[in-house]
Amino acid sequence: MSEAPWLTIVGLGEDGLKGLGPASRSALESAEIVMGPPRHLALLGDIxxxxxxxxxxxAEGIDRLLDLRGRRVVVLASGDPFWYGAGATLARHLKRTEWVSHPAASTFSRAASLLGWPLETTRCIGLHAAPFTRLRPELAQSARMIILVRDGSAVRDLATYLTDAGYGASLCAVLEALGGPGQRVTHAQADTMPDSAFQHPVCVAVEIAGDGPGLPLASGRPDHWFDNDGQITKRPVRAMTLSALAPRPFEHLWDIGGGSGSIGIEWLLTHPSLSATTVEPRPDRAQRVRDNASRLGVDRLNVVTGYAPDALHSLPAPNVVFVGGGLSAGMLDWLESHLATGTRVVANAVTLETEALLITTQARLGGDLLRLELSRPEPLGPRQGWKAGYPIVQWSVTL
Incomplete structure (x- = not known):
């Protein structure tokens, strides 16, 4: 016989009891204890x-909740508890048989219904405790997004971020207390957002407009997007490298020899489920990698300052490894002896010594070799001629 849930997670809208379905009402009527933020408890009145x-x-409420295990407990959450809500956080601490959830309409659904926006083509983003830079990959002409923000003061901060990014002409709808008696909608352009006292809970629906630069979707973004000191995998080689790395959902990358962080950053831009660790020995470059990742919306990049392979021992196992710096026979031997079967490895070489190392390693372990030779036009007297760059030898293999 299955264990009966002792915890019910109830999604609550700004209309309080009025908007609850039968299952949520029944849970509240039979509850011994109800936990929730002050605003949610006030919406219920005397229960x-x-x-x-x-x-x-x-996080400080989780242990308090777990101490109530075995009693009939209701936890109040906003709207749909499992869409940028508390539900997923609570579920990580409980067995699946211990809880049940009754969602209400999410803020995203209420906002889309009010504005007439199709949710399937509207980007829904929760930025309660996340930086606005996470919007950077989404900023494109005519894009629509509904953004949950921390509080009323964050509305003005969001408008400032959009304006500074070149999208001050974006049309914003500031939506306060959706669905409740205090609902209020304020329409404004980002660069003329009034300095109003917007009230929590609040979200902002934005139609992006302006002449700001959009971050390309394809791998091999222009080099100017990455602050660097010259140590960067250049755009064409980066595009070929990302193709060889072949990211797939939920995979983890080790980027050894980060430089500017461009490989790890572009890996993460491919899909939100991807993760990556960049290992960079120089502290100044490691900080530059962090700054680049944050500015381009992938602050989830883990940056480790240290030398490989010593810095690799305590890292989560990778699905894919890229060696862009510090390539040596010792490094390749370590990877071969420590990585799991099925791990993909891609390494780029520019010197004759490392090229020879990759050729001999390929003869022993197999995989593919690719030689990239790129030329750019440069002045040649009164005209122009092709100036060849250093050729790149790339080895890719599945161990």
């Missing part, structure tokens, strides 16, 4: 059972 105010920060 005839003990209440506990969820503390701030949120």
């Amino acid at each position: 005839g059972c003990n209440t506990i105010t969820w503390p701030v920060p949120f």
